[in-house]
Amino acid sequence: MSSVNLQAEKLNRTIETNNPAVHRMLSEKGKSIFFPKGGILKQSADAKGKKFNATIGISTKDDGTPLVLPSLQNQIGIDPKNYAPYVSSFGLLELRKKWQEKIREKNPSLRGKAISLPVVTSGLTHGLSMSAYLFLDPQDTLVLPDKFWGNYKLIFQNEFEAKIAPFNTFKNEQFDTESLEWALKENPKGKKVVLLNIPNNPTGYTPSETEADQIIEVLKQSAEAGNEIVVLCDDAYFGLLYEEGLLNESLFARLVDLHENILAVKIDGATKEEYAWGFRVAFLTFGGKDLSPETLEAFEEKTAGAIRGNISNCCHLSQSLLLNLFKSKTYEEEKRQSYRVLEERYEIVHTVLHANKDKFAPYFKALPFNSGYFMCIELADNIESEQLRQVLLEQYDTGVIATGNLIRIAFSSIGKSQIPKLFENIFEACQKI
Numbered sequence: 001m002s003s004v005n006l007q008a009e010k011l012n013r014t015i016e017t018n019n020p021a022v023h024r025m026l027s028e029k030g031k032s033i034f035f036p037k038g039g040i041l042k043q044s045a046d047a048k049g050k051k052f053n054a055t056i057g058i059s060t061k062d063d064g065t066p067l068v069l070p071s072l073q074n075q076i077g078i079d080p081k082n083y084a085p086y087v088s089s090f091g092l093l094e095l096r097k098k099w100q101e102k103i104r105e106k107n108p109s110l111r112g113k114a115i116s117l118p119v120v121t122s123g124l125t126h127g128l129s130m131s132a133y134l135f136l137d138p139q140d141t142l143v144l145p146d147k148f149w150g151n152y153k154l155i156f157q158n159e160f161e162a163k164i165a166p167f168n169t170f171k172n173e174q175f176d177t178e179s180l181e182w183a184l185k186e187n188p189k190g191k192k193v194v195l196l197n198i199p200n201n202p203t204g205y206t207p208s209e210t211e212a213d214q215i216i217e218v219l220k221q222s223a224e225a226g227n228e229i230v231v232l233c234d235d236a237y238f239g240l241l242y243e244e245g246l247l248n249e250s251l252f253a254r255l256v257d258l259h260e261n262i263l264a265v266k267i268d269g270a271t272k273e274e275y276a277w278g279f280r281v282a283f284l285t286f287g288g289k290d291l292s293p294e295t296l297e298a299f300e301e302k303t304a305g306a307i308r309g310n311i312s313n314c315c316h317l318s319q320s321l322l323l324n325l326f327k328s329k330t331y332e333e334e335k336r337q338s339y340r341v342l343e344e345r346y347e348i349v350h351t352v353l354h355a356n357k358d359k360f361a362p363y364f365k366a367l368p369f370n371s372g373y374f375m376c377i378e379l380a381d382n383i384e385s386e387q388l389r390q391v392l393l394e395q396y397d398t399g400v401i402a403t404g405n406l407i408r409i410a411f412s413s414i415g416k417s418q419i420p421k422l423f424e425n426i427f428e429a430c431q432k433i
Contacts, residue, residue, distance in 0.1 A: 008034040018295040030134035035305035083317035089308040091120025107253035116296035118283035144195040145169040197234035199372030202408040206371040212247040223261035235268040237372040256287030279318040363430035373412035396425040
């Protein structure tokens with residue numbers, strides 16, 4: 001520890017005193033990172049409110065307001081003070097409190113359970129990257145379903161040099177909890193990092209309540225066996241459920257008090273939940289059984305420190321606009337209407353696939369899907385996905401994503417009237433091949 005900054009050592013002691021297992025889950029970078037409370041930040045904080053404040057690295061008018069170009073301000077309908085200055089590396093405090101409130105509203109079983117105040121990240125990808133920073137050392141193993149978002153490789157494998165250990169996603173049209181169980185047993189006992197993306201990208205699948213119970217039991221048994229488990233809950237598509245009986249809360253809510261050997265990390269945000277893709281506003285929230293407020297704050301500080309050393313802080317304008325959105329009287333109704341657009345497209349996809357099941361069967365079949373933005377079709381052995389993609393582009397004016405032996409279809413971005421023709425194009429292209 002001699003080479004670790006004193007502020008980092010203090011945070012580490014706080015975590016280790018409260019729960020040594022959770023402290024051991026931190027990567028070497030995670031143990032060494034801290035949010036600097038001295039230096040420029042402290043000196044700027046000391047000068048706040050002073051008549052002569054020459055500490056801030058922004059340009060101001062003589063009256064102290066931000067020196068914003070009029071052509072920029074003319075495009076933005078809010079006060080420059082709410083978007084032009086730098087914002088804290090933790091994010092806007094009011095927004096963080098509001099997002100925590102929304103997490104609790106959406107996850108009623110969190111009642112009475114302690115969780116950290118969310119820390120703002122620059123989108124879900126950045127949140128995943130900061131999670132890797134905190135918990136994954138080179139050659140550590142990341143356990144996740146074999147149907148996963150391709151960018152995970154770039155983040156965890158290429159950037160942080162972790163080993164990806166996929167387990168089988170589906171068995172008998174359901175989540176394969178047995179495969180998850182074997183994946184946790186396969187490697188030597190000790191630290192485990194598990195990533196669960198629900199609803200799943202690319203398949204658009206959310207486990208049922210029963211399946212979720214089984215997942216929780218597998219994780220609990222693994223923790224009881226002596227494994228120390230970080231569970232990363234990628235909740236990018238949270239709330240976009242189109243069937244009854246599905247897990248309607250985040251697994252995070254069940255994990256935060258499950259076992260002393262489990263640390264839950266919720267990665268969510270405005271990107272998909274609030275239909276604000278380019279805003280790049282997401283959040284990291286931490287929870288674990290009997291973790292003290294001081295320990296949760298230590299994780300907030302480490303996250304903010306990693307952000308400070310990575311991008312300094314996240315976009316002030318996006319955070320202010322999002323906060324204003326939550327205060328809008330029409331927000332809830334607008335969100336319901338947007339959800340209904342996606343739900344109707346999902347229903348049409350289901351109808352088309354059911355009506356043409358026998359016709360499509362020699363060429364492809366749908367993987368289980370019930371939520372999110374996407375669904376996948378699995379191709380027959382004699383059809384190569386990239387070849388099919390090229391035929392669709394060149395001869396059918398149709399774009400899809402080829403991944404392995406699957407074609408991923410984003411019904412989120414295609415009109416209702418186009419869906420039947422989309423599948424007909426895929427069917428005809430398969431016939432040609």
